[in-house]
Amino acid sequence: MSGGRVLRDAPWLSSGPAARVLEVFNGSGEEARVVGGAVRNALLNIPIGDVDIATTALPDEVIRRARAAGIKSVPTGIEHGTVTLVVDSQPFEVTTLREDVETFGRKAKVAFGRDWVRDAQRRDFTINGLSVSADGTVHDHVGGLDDIAAGRVRFIGDPDQRIAEDYLRILRFFRMHAAFGAGEPDRDGVLACIRGRPGLASLSAERVRMETLKLLVAEGAPTAIIAMEDGGLLLALFGGVAYRGPFKAMVAAERMLGLKADPIRRLGALGVAVTEDAKRLAIRLRLTNGETKALDSMGHRWWRLAGMDEPTARRRLYRLGEVRYRDRLLLAWARAGGDSDPAPWRELATLPERWSAPKFPLKAADFKARGIAEGPALGHVLTIAEDAWLAADFPLEQSALAAIADQSAARFTRDHRL
Known part of the structure; x- marks a missing residue:
C-alpha cells in the first residue's frame, strides 16, 4: 500500500497558505506532505480543519527554510519535532518524521527519521494514517483508504500497544467511530479499550473533558455511547450511572426541533438525574464555570416542567431565560422516555419562538x-x-x-x- 489514488477537488493543495508551506519544504533533498485529519476529511468530502504537515526536514532546517521564505515560525513542540508556521494568519504544525524508540504513555521517546511508513505506523487509527503530496497523490501505508470506504475505525497495529501509548485513545476511538464509523465499533478495538480501562484514571480531567464533549456531539454518538456503557467505560469516566435511554431521546429531540447539538445538554441527558450528579460531573470533567452552571440548572427540579400548561410554562421561561428553560425542558422530555407523545413537548419547547417575556414593569x-x-x-x-x-x-x-x-x-x- 502506498501512493495511487489522487485527491480530486482540493484547491488548497495547489494554491493558498497550505500550498505555500508544502512548496517551501519540497525539494533540495526534502519532502513534505499533508497528514492526518485534513486528508481524511478531504477524502470524505467534509470540511477540513487544521492542516498538519509532516516533513523529512529536521526542525532546524524547518526554521531555516521558513525564515528564508519570510514565514514566521514558532518552536511550539520542537523537542518532538514540531514547529508552528503562520501564513496569512493561519497556523500550520510542521513536524519532522518520527519513529518510537521507547513507548511509555505520552512521554514516548522518539527519534527523527525519513521513513514515511514508520511514521504512519506510529499514529493512532488507520483513517488518520494517510498522507497526501502536493500533487494530490494519496499515500496509504496502513489500510486507511479501505477503512474510510467501509466506515471502519481501526487502531493501527496492535490496539493494546496503541492504547498504552496514550489512554486518551480509548475516548478517541469511540469519538472517531461516532464521527466517521458505520454500524457497530470494531470489535478488536472495543475489547482493547475495555482491557485498557484502568488507564483512564491516569488521564487529566481537562483532556477527558475535551474528548468527551467532542464525542457527545458526533453524528453517531448514541451507538458509541451504548458500546462504552456496555464496556463499563462510562462508569469509570463519570463515577456514576449513565442513562443511555435519555441520551438517545435527547439527540432525537434536538433533531426534531432543528437545534444544534449541544455537548452540555447531551451530557445532562447522559449523566444527570439530580443536581448532585451535575456537581460530580463538573468536578470529574473539570467543566468551565459556565458549563457547570448550565449543567446544574438542568438538573434542578427538571421534573416540574413535565405536563405544564402554557401559563405555567411562560412563568418558567420568564424565570429561567430562554436557554436554561429549553435545556431543562429537554432534559425532562428526554427522561420521560421515547414512548411519550412528542407533540406537547414540542409545543413547550418552541414557546420561546412564539412568546417573549416582558420586563417587570413596576419600579x-x-x-x-x-x-x-x-x-x-x-x-x-x-x-x-x-x-x-x-x-x-x-x-x-x-x-x-x-x-x-x-x-x-x-x-x-x-x-x-x-
Whole structure:
C-alpha cells in the first residue's frame, strides 16, 4: 500500500497558505506532505480543519527554510519535532518524521527519521494514517483508504500497544467511530479499550473533558455511547450511572426541533438525574464555570416542567431565560422516555419562538410612593409584586399594575405589623 489514488477537488493543495508551506519544504533533498485529519476529511468530502504537515526536514532546517521564505515560525513542540508556521494568519504544525524508540504513555521517546511508513505506523487509527503530496497523490501505508470506504475505525497495529501509548485513545476511538464509523465499533478495538480501562484514571480531567464533549456531539454518538456503557467505560469516566435511554431521546429531540447539538445538554441527558450528579460531573470533567452552571440548572427540579400548561410554562421561561428553560425542558422530555407523545413537548419547547417575556414593569418608585422605605423592605415588596404579576399572567394595563402595587404594599405592611 502506498501512493495511487489522487485527491480530486482540493484547491488548497495547489494554491493558498497550505500550498505555500508544502512548496517551501519540497525539494533540495526534502519532502513534505499533508497528514492526518485534513486528508481524511478531504477524502470524505467534509470540511477540513487544521492542516498538519509532516516533513523529512529536521526542525532546524524547518526554521531555516521558513525564515528564508519570510514565514514566521514558532518552536511550539520542537523537542518532538514540531514547529508552528503562520501564513496569512493561519497556523500550520510542521513536524519532522518520527519513529518510537521507547513507548511509555505520552512521554514516548522518539527519534527523527525519513521513513514515511514508520511514521504512519506510529499514529493512532488507520483513517488518520494517510498522507497526501502536493500533487494530490494519496499515500496509504496502513489500510486507511479501505477503512474510510467501509466506515471502519481501526487502531493501527496492535490496539493494546496503541492504547498504552496514550489512554486518551480509548475516548478517541469511540469519538472517531461516532464521527466517521458505520454500524457497530470494531470489535478488536472495543475489547482493547475495555482491557485498557484502568488507564483512564491516569488521564487529566481537562483532556477527558475535551474528548468527551467532542464525542457527545458526533453524528453517531448514541451507538458509541451504548458500546462504552456496555464496556463499563462510562462508569469509570463519570463515577456514576449513565442513562443511555435519555441520551438517545435527547439527540432525537434536538433533531426534531432543528437545534444544534449541544455537548452540555447531551451530557445532562447522559449523566444527570439530580443536581448532585451535575456537581460530580463538573468536578470529574473539570467543566468551565459556565458549563457547570448550565449543567446544574438542568438538573434542578427538571421534573416540574413535565405536563405544564402554557401559563405555567411562560412563568418558567420568564424565570429561567430562554436557554436554561429549553435545556431543562429537554432534559425532562428526554427522561420521560421515547414512548411519550412528542407533540406537547414540542409545543413547550418552541414557546420561546412564539412568546417573549416582558420586563417587570413596576419600579422601586412605585412602592416608595406607597410608603415603603428605601432598603431591604423595598426589595422584599418588589419580590412580592413580581410574584403577583406572574400569577396574573403578565398584565401590562396600568389599572392592573396599580392594583398589584397596592395589594403588594398592603400585604408587606400587614405582614410586618404582625
